[in-house]
Amino acid sequence: MVAELEVLSEWIPEQMQPGTMFVLENAGCVGEKDDPYWAVLSCPGCGTLGLITRKQIAGLLAVICGSAGCAAQFFIRDSVIVIRKPF
Numbered sequence: 001m002v003a004e005l006e007v008l009s010e011w012i013p014e015q016m017q018p019g020t021m022f023v024l025e026n027a028g029c030v031g032e033k034d035d036p037y038w039a040v041l042s043c044p045g046c047g048t049l050g051l052i053t054r055k056q057i058a059g060l061l062a063v064i065c066g067s068a069g070c071a072a073q074f075f076i077r078d079s080v081i082v083i084r085k086p087f
């Protein structure tokens with residue numbers, strides 16, 4: 001299962017629908033040095049917002065939803081969300 005990734009160019013919280021990403025203004029400056037935080041992504045399953053890292057955006061690491069009630073795991077591949085484990 002795949003879903004198109006929507007990218008917002010401006011931070012508009014009301015528009016962070018499931019599967020929407022917003023690249024941080026200070027991308028690369030926060031978090032781990034090897035793998036800094038890069039964007040905010042709204043889980044395609046439940047819409048919970050979470051920070052994702054550079055490696056996750058590059059598709060090297062899976063994104064795991066932080067919500068307790070959602071087990072979504074997915075990869076981001078060329079602006080497409082590829083679901084690894086269903087919601």
Ligand SMILES: [Zn+2]
Binds near residue numbers: 043048065067071072
């Ligand atoms: Zn979720």
